[in-house]
Amino acid sequence: MPIYKADGKKGGLQKYLVRVNFIDNGGKARQLTRTAYGLEQAKDLERKLEAEQKGKGDAPTKKMTLQQLFDEYINVKRYKVRETTLERNCHVFENNILPTFKDVRIDRLNTALLQEWKQSIEEHLTPRQTKLELNSKRHIYDTFNAMLNYAVTLEYLPKNPLRTVGNFVDVSTVKEEMQYYTSEQFTQYISTVKQMAAEKEATQNDLSEWDYVVFFSIAFYTGLRKGEIHALKWSDLTNTHLSVKRSVKQIRIGADRETPPKNKASCRTLQMPLPLIKLLTEHKKRQAQLKGFSEDFRVCGGEAHLRDKNLFDKNTLYAEIAGLKRLRIHDFRHSHVSVLANEGINIQEIARRLGHSKIEITWNTYSHLYPREEERAVDVLNRIT
Secondary structure: OOEEEEEEEEOOEEEEEEEEEEEOOOOOEEEEEEEEEOHHHHHHHHHHHHHHHHHOOOOHHHHOEHHHHHHHHHHHHOOOOOHHHHHHHHHHHHHHHHHHHOOOEHHHOOHHHHHHHHHHHHHOEOOOOOEOOHHHHHHHHHHHHHHHHHHHHOOOOOOOOHHHHOOOOOOOOOOOOOOOOOHHHHHHHHHHHHHHHHHHHHHHOOOOHHHHHHHHHHHHHHOOOHHHHHHOEHHHEOOOEEEEOOEEEOOOOOOOEEEOOOOHHHOEEEEOOHHHHHHHHHHHHHHOOOOOOOOOOEOOOEOOOOOHHHHHHHHHHHHHHHOOOOOOOOHHHHHHHHHHHOOOOOHHHHHHHHOOOOHHHHHHHHHHHOHHHHHHHHHHHHOOO
């Protein structure tokens, strides 16, 4: 029975919503929301409602199917996560979990059933007739595990049986080495792109290639995520700083979606280096020539942001012409970290620039990029005699 902080006050006390999740006599999941003012009153109401539910007995809860649990869980998650995250969770449930357990009562989930389900995921083939990658299988497990943890929290289950089965592992897979460009390699890469953009402008009076110069430069110099770069408008920039306020999720079928950044820490303002400031100043002058130009124009693309498919194709072409290995778009973010880490920039500042919610995320991903710290540590110890 979770408590949610709501907008509004009464008598100086904060408004709270106390949500009651219960199973009716027909075994169907239901919800009831009550209002309280002040946290203590909300907790008292929660305790009262819990007592009422326990007084009704546990029998109806045991009739809950996984489909009913899923419907309730998703309805609660709707108020806690971004729309794109919710859609991703729904996709996992509907394609990888519910087909097996849709009508199974949650109190009848056991280790044998879950182990059999896990094996089916191991053997599942994608539309391209290949097996799921380890990260995909782990995401499926984590999503299922979170829902069952919710059932335990609401006392629908005494414990989570999936935890006994455990997550997916693949000891035979060697972790792929992180890919990134050094500063010298990026200079070689972006010089190639600039040359192509200049030639296209001179011969065809076409300025569109400069959008790609700017996109990959922003990615390298700031470490922004792809969706964050897509969402950038000129109104988000000052002469020296860049602010991340939104992100764009591209949808293959239907309209793209503009959402808040990934998490609270992702809303950030970064000071830009001089090479990027110079490039953006020149690019804004180019875009200002376009009809209807305004501060609401996308920095990369103008009236509309660039398409992911075009970014992939252009990046492949640029790397080939520059004589470099092709990186994924996300690897330009790794390149940004690599340059800073190898110069000893504090990991906390790198976490801030990347918009990570926890510094542990940054450290777990990029700690191996700090070789000089190890050398410095040994150097200090070498001087002790």
